[in-house]
Amino acid sequence: MRSRTTRRRFLQTATAGCLLAGGASFENAVGGIRATGFQSPNEQPGIAFVGTGIRYHTYHGKQALKHGPCIAVCDVDSLQAGRALQVAIDHHRTAKRPLVIDAFEDYRRVLDNKDVDVVVIGTVDHWHSKIAIDSMLAGKDVYCEKPVTLTIREGQQILETQKKTGRIVQVGTQQRTEFAKRFATAAAMVREKRIGDVAEVNICLGGSRNCEPLPRATPPKTLNWDLWQGQCQHKDYRAEKIVRDQSGWGAGFPFGRAHRYYRWFYEYSGGKLTDWGAHHVDIAMWALNKLGDDIGPISIEPLEVVHPVPLDPKGMPLAEDRFNCAVSFKVKCTFSDGVVMYVRDTAKELGFTNGIMFAGRNKSRFLVNRGKLVGAPVEGLKNKPLPSGSLGSLYIDDPTEGDQYGKPGYHMTNFMECVKSRNTPASDMLSHHRMLNVCHAINIAMRLQRRVVFDPKTERFGDDRLANSFIEREQRKGFEIGA
Numbered sequence: 001m002r003s004r005t006t007r008r009r010f011l012q013t014a015t016a017g018c019l020l021a022g023g024a025s026f027e028n029a030v031g032g033i034r035a036t037g038f039q040s041p042n043e044q045p046g047i048a049f050v051g052t053g054i055r056y057h058t059y060h061g062k063q064a065l066k067h068g069p070c071i072a073v074c075d076v077d078s079l080q081a082g083r084a085l086q087v088a089i090d091h092h093r094t095a096k097r098p099l100v101i102d103a104f105e106d107y108r109r110v111l112d113n114k115d116v117d118v119v120v121i122g123t124v125d126h127w128h129s130k131i132a133i134d135s136m137l138a139g140k141d142v143y144c145e146k147p148v149t150l151t152i153r154e155g156q157q158i159l160e161t162q163k164k165t166g167r168i169v170q171v172g173t174q175q176r177t178e179f180a181k182r183f184a185t186a187a188a189m190v191r192e193k194r195i196g197d198v199a200e201v202n203i204c205l206g207g208s209r210n211c212e213p214l215p216r217a218t219p220p221k222t223l224n225w226d227l228w229q230g231q232c233q234h235k236d237y238r239a240e241k242i243v244r245d246q247s248g249w250g251a252g253f254p255f256g257r258a259h260r261y262y263r264w265f266y267e268y269s270g271g272k273l274t275d276w277g278a279h280h281v282d283i284a285m286w287a288l289n290k291l292g293d294d295i296g297p298i299s300i301e302p303l304e305v306v307h308p309v310p311l312d313p314k315g316m317p318l319a320e321d322r323f324n325c326a327v328s329f330k331v332k333c334t335f336s337d338g339v340v341m342y343v344r345d346t347a348k349e350l351g352f353t354n355g356i357m358f359a360g361r362n363k364s365r366f367l368v369n370r371g372k373l374v375g376a377p378v379e380g381l382k383n384k385p386l387p388s389g390s391l392g393s394l395y396i397d398d399p400t401e402g403d404q405y406g407k408p409g410y411h412m413t414n415f416m417e418c419v420k421s422r423n424t425p426a427s428d429m430l431s432h433h434r435m436l437n438v439c440h441a442i443n444i445a446m447r448l449q450r451r452v453v454f455d456p457k458t459e460r461f462g463d464d465r466l467a468n469s470f471i472e473r474e475q476r477k478g479f480e481i482g483a
Contacts, residue, residue: 044068045141045419048116050107050131051075051123052084053259054249055145055172060120063412064143065091068118072102072110077259079222081105105224107131111138118419121145124262125269127230129154130481136167143415145172146278147270147436148429152459153472155433157481162429170415170425171432175279176286177399177414179370181391181406185381186358186368187287188390194377195360200340201284202357205276207345208325209264210308211255214238215321219258228258231475232267238321255323264323266447271325273439277343280356282427282435283368284341286394287358291431293457296336300441301451304330314466315447331442343442397423444470 045068049056052075061070061084070088075081085103092099104110110119111134119135121128121144132144148171149155162169175183190198219225219237229235239256250260262268263275270277285291306328309319317324330344346353355369366375392398399405399414411426418425434456441454444467452467454460461467475481 045117045416046071046113046115047118047120048072048074048110048113048140049084049088049120049122050110051121051127051145052080053077053122055122056084057087059172059174059409059412060122060143060145061087061091063409064118064120064416065095066409067413067416069097070101071113071115072104074104074107074110076105076224076227077220077222078105079220105227108134111135111140116140118143118416124228124258125274126150126232126262126267129158130231130479132158132169133161133481136161136165136169139165139167141168141415141419143170143172143412146432147274147439148432149436149440150268150270150274151470151472152437152440154481155429155436156459158429159433168415168418168422168425169429170411170418171427171429172411173279173282173427173432174411175283175370176395177411177426178406178408182368182370182373183283184391184394184406185386186356186366186373187283187394188386189366189377189381190287190358191289191394192386192390194380195358195364195366196362197360198288198339198358199361200342200359201288202342202344202347202350202359203277203280203284204344204347204352204354204356205272205280206354207328208271208308209255209261209323210327211240211261211264211323213319213321214240214256217241217256223258225258229476231479231481233474233476235267235320261323264325266317266324266443269325270439270443272329272345273343273443274436276354277439277442278432278436281341281343281439282432284356284358285435285438286431288335288339288341290335291434293434295456297453297455297462298336298438298441299332299334299451299453300438300445301332301334302329302442302446302449303332304328305446305449307446311447311449315444315449315470326443326446329446331445333438333442395424395426396428397425399426440470441467 047064047068048071052073073081073084081103088101089099110116119140119142121131125147128144128148132142135142216236217239225237240254243254245251253259255261305326308327309317309322309324312318328345333341352367355367357365357367359365364377366377392400404410404413414426445452452461
């Protein structure tokens, strides 16, 4: 990391020194949790968390703080920021780290801090691109939750910025490195032709949520609603008065435009295509080796699509008081080599509702999801294992060495290792951009309710003016993305 002497660095070094003077081991002095390659507290990256909702508590905070101290937390909801700050302070107390941690509402205050080396982004989706770009321009490496982009143009801007700054970007698509290597094994099986030539892929994502009309409401006093909306056009805050979900992802919040349920509005996200699609479509295209720009045009045909509100001929929702992303869908994507990829909410006739089923032209097939990897080709691995190095060859820089690969939390470890080595992370931005463009294109086809043809090389829809109008969107004054 860059050499510097600051009040925080002085306190950090002094804390470790005092503990060592008292007879404590070096491991105990830094909490016994230093990252691979970071040999002293001063080498450990200073970490800032921007967006401290559920992902901070379920993954980001738990995993990132194993590798370095928290310098700051930031959230436009002061209640969430306060909770996150307490978690970080408690962790620092246990790890014998200084309890000097900042809390901000505006992420630009985080980027001004030269003690911050790494920015972990867990905001709502529509803020990802701007914060990632501004972080790189401020000299920070970035771990960003998926989907990193809301439009095709945003991905282009991020790649332009990354090329200009040389920063490390890891996308939070943990299926590439965790979940007991199930998805990596599935990808290697496809590459090793364990089902012969692939004929068909079925991807099930589940359907988006639906709701009754949401009343206008006063935003919570803790929430800066204007700042939350960012680049999006201003909308009235809407939320129910009751909390319907008592468990699961949305528990604790009412149906509304903010917090957990923003994902079901096209204004802020892309429904299941940029939620679970960013995971499962990623694995499918990774396995098929279709993350280059030379794979030829892709025909995208919506076969069955149900939206909870009517859309105008330009694909824009005609109601603002309800979720508007597709609640059920089946879309046929045909690649230039004839491989067909169905992206759907469910496939009960195939016996599964979430996951990826690969089928070969020889009728052999297998299924992978977060809980299992099953099918005759999988059973065949017992007698004919995958060749040595087949998992490592899936990546630009092989992350498979060591005993942590495949275990929970390794994705963040891989990022931190790349911060040190400057290698390419397992979920690099370029491949994420190319995969997510397909998810964006599927959403465009569903919104237009007709076939479109997307060219990965030009990143356009030929001369389809209406489809091309979705490549970039108008941004609210004062919140424009600048690369």
